[in-house]
C-alpha cells in the first residue's frame with residue numbers, strides 16, 4: 098500500500114468532491130457540503146475518520162477519493178477510538194486541524210456506542226458527527242436503534258415496535274462540552290453549530306437528521322422538506338447542550354402535524370401509525386426540553 | 399546497563415516504554431491499553447511511564463486499544479499495546495486491520511488458554527488464532543528474550559522493507575510472572591538502536607487520500623502481494639536487526655530459528671517458548687549419554703522459517719514437533735506448518751506431532767522423555783499424540 102499511494106492535494110471548501118456515488122437526495126451530500134463550507138469559513142481543516150457505513154462507500158475506490166481531506170476508514174465500532182489516537186498525536190505535535198468522526202447511526206447508537214461513550218468520558222479532543230438516517234443503509238436497510246417505531250426495514254418487515262433511542266440525552270449525560278442536533282433544512286443554524294464546535298476543545302457531538310430516500314422509500318426531491326417537517330412538528334428538535342447541563346432550543350415547532358412526515362415516506366404504513374400518540378409524544382418531548390432550557394439555560398454571549 | 403531481577407511482564411513493559419520514549423524527537427508515541435490476566439502488569443507499567451512526548455489512553459476494550467494504537471501509528475507515531483487470550487479474541491477485528499494497513503505496531507502477548515473451560519495458564523491458541531493476519535509472530539522463552547525481542551521488533555517492523563506489525567509472545571506465568579535476572583538497556587542505547595520513525599504512508603493534513611477504503615480486486619491483490627514480498631524479506635532484515643542489536647547492546651538477541659546440537663542429529667525436537675528451555679536440557683543430558691539428538695527452537699513463527707528449519711534438520715530421520723496449542727479436529731499448528739515446509743523436499747522424514755502443555759499443563763523433562771520414547775518406537779508418523787491424558791482413568 099505504502100509504495101502505490103498517489104498524492105492528491107486538498108482543495109479548500111471541497112470536502113465532498115463531485116462525482117461521488119451518493120444516492121440522489123442523500124442527507125450526507127448536503128451535510129458534508131455544509132460541513133466543508135463551515136470549515137473553510139473558519140479557515141480550519143480536518144481529517145475524517147469514518148467507520149463502515151455509507152459514508153465510507155462515498156469515498157469511492159482506491160486510488161481516487163471523493164473526500165478532499167485525509168480520510169481513514171475504520172472498523173464499524175472503532176471510529177471514536179481510532180480518532181482518539183489521531184487527535185493525541187496531533188495534539189502532542191502542536192498541530193492544527195480537526196479530527197472529525199463521520200459515522201452512521203448504526204456505528205453510533207449500536208455497535209460503536211461503548212467506544213463512543215468511552216471517548217466522551219475521556220473528553221477526547223474530537224468532533225463526532227452522526228448522520229442519522231435511521232437505518233443501516235450500507236447493508237441494504239436493516240433496523241438500528243435509531244429507527245423510529247412503525248418503520249418497516251428488512252429486519253422489521255412488519256414495522257418496528259420499539260421507539261428510537263434518545264442518543265442526545267445519552268451524550269449529554271456524559272457532560273461533554275457540546276452536544277447539538279443538526280438539520281440540513283436549517284443551514285444557518287447548522288453552520289453556526291459547526292463553527293461553535295470548531296471553536297471548542299474536547300468531545301463535541303453533533304447529531305444530524307439525514308434523509309435516506311432509498312431506505313425511507315421517499316422521493317429524493319423531498320429530502321430537505323422531510324427533515325424540515327421533522328423539526329417543525331417536534332419530531333426532531335433542534336437544540337444544544339453545553340457541558341451536559343446548559344440547554345438551548347434553536348427552533349420552536351410551529352404546531353405542524355407530524356402526520357404528513359409519515360405519509361410521505363413509504364417505510365411507514367399510515368394505517369398502523371397512531372398519530373395521536375405521536376403528536377402527544379412530540380409535544381411531551383418538546384415540553385421536557387423547554388423545561389430543561391428554562392431551568393438550565395445555556396448563557397449565550 | 400543495569401541487571402535487575404524482574405518478571406517477564408516487567409521486561410516487556412520496560413522495552414515498550416523505552417521504545418516509545420526513543421521516538422520523542424519525532425512524532426512521539428501513543429497507545430491504547432486494557433487489562434487482562436496475565437499481561438496486566440505490562441499495561442500498568444506503560445501507564446505510569448513518564449513519556450516526554452507520549453500519551454497512554456486507557457480505553458474501554460481491547461478492540462478500542464488497538465484502534466487507538468492504529469490512530470497513533472497512522473499519524474506517524476510509534477505505537478504498541480499488549481493483551482492475552484479473550485482480549486486478543488475481542489481485539490481480533492482490529493488486529494487484522496493493523497496488518498493490512500501496514501502499521502508497524504508491536505504487541506506483546508502473554509499466551510493464555512482460550513476458554514471454556516476458563517483457565518488463565520499458558521497455551522498458544524490465542525496468538526495462533528491470529529496467525530494469518532499479516533503480523534509477524536515471535537515466541538520467547540525467557541525474560542531477557544522478551545525484552546530484547548520487543549526492542550528488536552520495533553526496528554524490524556518499522557524497516558521500510560517490512561512495515562508490518564509484530565506480535566512478541568511469552569508463556570503465561572512461566573515467563574510473565576517469573577522473576578529472573580534481566581539486563582535492562584540504557585535509554586541512550588535504545589535511542590541509537592531505534593531511529594526516529596518516519597512512516598511513509600502516514601496521513602498528512604494537506605493530502606487528500608483515503609486509507610483503508612474500497613479497492614477493486616486487482617488493487618487489493620497487489621496490496622496482498624506487497625505483504626507477501628515484505629514477509630519474504632523478513633529473514634534477511636531480521637538478521638540485519640540482530641547484528642545491529644548486538645553492536646548496540648553487546649548481546650545477541652538470538653536467531654529466528656535457534657538450533658542446539660543439531661549438526662549430526664538423527665532425532666530432532668521442534669519446540670517454541672518455554673518448552674524449548676526444558677527440551678534443551680533433556681537434549682543436553684542425552685547428548686552427554688551419546689545420543690544423536692538435537693533441538694530446533696522456533697522463535698519466529700510468522701513468517702514460517704521453512705528454509706532454516708529444513709537446513710537444521712538435514713541429518714535427521716525423525717522429528718517430534720511439540721505443540722502447546724490445538725487446532726480443533728486437526729492437531730498442533732506448528733506441526734502443520736512444519737509438515738508443509740518439508741512436503742516434497744524431505745518426504746523421507748518421519749514427522750510426529752505431540753500435543754503437550756495444552757490448557758496450561760506442565761511440560762516437564764519427564765514429558766519430553768515420554769515423547770522421545772514414543773518417537774523411538776515408531777516406524778511411521780501417526781495421528782497427533784495427546785500427552786498427559788491419564789490412560790489409567792479410561793475405561
Ligand SMILES: Cc1ncc(C[n+]2csc(CCOP(=O)(O)OP(=O)(O)O)c2C)c(N)n1
Pocket residue numbers: 149150151152172173174200201202203204205230232233234235236241
Ligand atoms: C463488525 C461488523 N459487523 C457488520 C458489518 C456490516 N455493516 C457494514 S455497514 C453496516 C451498517 C451501517 O449502518 P449505519 O451506521 O447506520 O450507516 P449507513 O450505512 O446507514 O450509512 C453494517 C451492518 C461490519 N462492517 N462490521
